Amino acid sequence: MDFAPPKYAQVMRTIQDRIESGEYAPGDMLPSETQLVRELGVGRTTVVRALQTLAMQGWIEREHGRGSFVKGRPQSAADRVRPSLTTAEHGESPDAVLEAGRVPAPRHIARLLGVAEKTPVVVRKRLARQADVISAVETVWVPLEHALGTDLDKPEPLRRGIRQHLQAVKHLRFDHITERINARPPTEEEAELLGSSGPLLGVLATVHDPAGNALMVISLALPGSLHELEDVFKVS
Amino acid sequence: MDFAPPKYAQVMRTIQDRIESGEYAPGDMLPSETQLVRELGVGRTTVVRALQTLAMQGWIEREHGRGSFVKGRPQSAADRVRPSLTTAEHGESPDAVLEAGRVPAPRHIARLLGVAEKTPVVVRKRLARQADVISAVETVWVPLEHALGTDLDKPEPLRRGIRQHLQAVKHLRFDHITERINARPPTEEEAELLGSSGPLLGVLATVHDPAGNALMVISLALPGSLHELEDVFKVS
DNA sequence: ACTCTCAACTTATTCGGACAAGTGGACGAG
DNA sequence: CTCGTCCACTTGTCCGAATAAGTTGAGAGT
Missing domain, CATH: 1.10.10.10 (Winged helix-like DNA-binding domain superfamily/Winged helix DNA-binding domain)
Structure with missing residues (x-):
């Protein structure tokens, strides 16, 4: 063998x-x-x-x-930190989860998920910490068809992370992620959670399966003073 | 033939x-x-x-x-808009150039260029417009060794763009770019030029030649309300 | 009806042979 | 000394043959 x-x-x-x-x-x-x-x-x-x-x-x-x-070990896009993927893969600590349940999909989330506005979806919101400092607010939106049967709508932490959980329970595979980045002021809620009202890097990412369907949307609020995204790309 | x-x-x-x-x-x-x-x-x-x-x-x-x-036409990292590369390649319109000359390198620029702080470098600052709206402030910093003999320190517009100009005059080749993105408030000067004091996407990019030397640093101030960077990446 | 076997089909790998085309250096002739 | 030619070396392409290994469906047997 x-x-x-x-x-x-x-x-x-x-x-x-x-x-x-x-x-x-x-x-x-x-x-x-x-x-x-x-x-x-x-x-x-x-x-x-x-x-x-x-x-x-x-x-x-x-x-x-x-x-x-x-030439040497190639520079790879995979070397870049992908905040949305990190969010999906990171295990949750016991006090991270702020919110877990069903809500009507806001318009911009519905559009990304390919569902009608106000369709019920599962939302999961949590705080990320670095060295005991709150470093980000992370929100994950999942269509019911993908969330049913999982623990995403329950407040108990997912120790192995969302991606692994979906793979194990529903055999859902991540194929590619579309990530959009902008700069914006925080909402009142975000400012309170983050303890700061400075500019945010706003990340909005759609996770797709191999057939191109949207599995989830990940929305991140990253304080500009704490985060910097780095990328290396070849020029031909 | x-x-x-x-x-x-x-x-x-x-x-x-x-x-x-x-x-x-x-x-x-x-x-x-x-x-x-x-x-x-x-x-x-x-x-x-x-x-x-x-x-x-x-x-x-x-x-x-x-x-x-x-599978279909592959999603490619090359499809992503690279604001710093666009800046280097875009031809300049007659009234775009705000500043062109020599200045002592600020610390963060000197570090990226691999020169001592306050070393004289060539700086070129310009405004980018979209549909007659000022959409970005772009600043390019070039070490003297690469700028000597070029028109980078002169206010006349470079119609073919900076990259082509350096290639033609000094045979400098771009190999890869390291790009860092954050969110920050504008400086007073930027707010005045942009006519807005909302959060900026700050882009700081270092252009490298095939041997890894820094050819230039490109610094962009992109109003968060006008710009969104999109990327698609595969997940294995 | 179900299961097993086999044949036809498919991709995966390896080899050797042949010719094409480019590079660089050495040598000889002018 | 310079230039041209030749040779040894290099990668680039293409072909055919062979074996290995995986998939699928049809037919036969239970």
Whole structure:
């Protein structure tokens, strides 16, 4: 029952490990395909496949007639902090949950969920803390069809987090998230909860399943003085 | 002198075109590899390479033993509006430039540029407009070593934009941008220029060349009431 | 009706061979 | 010294063959 990865994947792993260990430094030229064939004992097509995939992923750069050159561990969008995903995945502490139950969907939430305004939906509101300082107000809205049978409308904390809970109870899978960010003043309620009336980073995110349906909307109020979102992107 | 793309790229193009035209709809099963070999008159390895690449790019999903299935045009991080890159690429209108010259680098800018505080740098400040409404204050900071010989420190508008100007005059290439976003109140100057004192989306971006050096820092003041940044990301 | 087997179909991987095309350096001729 | 040619090296593309492995449906047997 031994699982051996495909050879091309092993070649990729070998090269990635050498890049990360510093054996191959950014700017260095890799051994040629012919050398790798001999060293690793595989066919040339296998080596080429590994190298092409590494190039597509951004680890290396291949130049026709010259060789393959190390770029380094690629910058990845996945490296960016995604506040809405963090909210969905974070386990809840015993005193975090402020509100859990059914409410009529406000217009902007209904639109994102693809339901009619005032349709009953489940809402779950909680406070996030960092070092005992209240750092954010997080609100999650879930259509009834997805919330029925779960504990989302109950005030008991979900220790494993909302995403895991939905996966375990209803086999719901997250595929992609559409996130919108703006700057706004806090509502009166938010200012009271946060103990501050300075500008907020407002995050409104829609979580979609693989078929594109909206599973939930996550709304975050992040005090501008406590939060900064960082992103790195390539320019072609 | 006719340029024919490689066959695997032509196969990719054919399939992408059929997906975008709706001939292959999301969820549909593609013709099998063997059928594509016959239809397109190429070798199986060529078809496989095209399909594998489309799968890696997110256009299709391949299931062992079952077939290849259409997902659709992939959501791409490149689809997200990048305000700092837009600033660098946008041509300047005749009355946009507010300030152009040399100043000592403030501490937070010096740090991002990797120079000592108060080192002379070139600053270029301008107003962005949408439908004749002032929509943003944009400030660009460039180390002298990169600005010398350019027109960045002159008030005449750069019609082709800053990025193209630096590429043409100094052969500087953009590789990646680190972008930080927060929410803050405007400075007095910003409030006056923008005609509003509501919360701002503050964007601070560092543009890097392929070797990782900082080419410039772009600072944007975007009124929260006029701007919303949207992003779509995959969740695994 | 249900279950199991097999055949036809599908993708996954690997290999080797061949030709095309680009790079860089060495060597020889002018 | 300069320039052109050639050679050794490099990656780029394409093909066919083979084996492995997964899926599905039809047919036969219980």
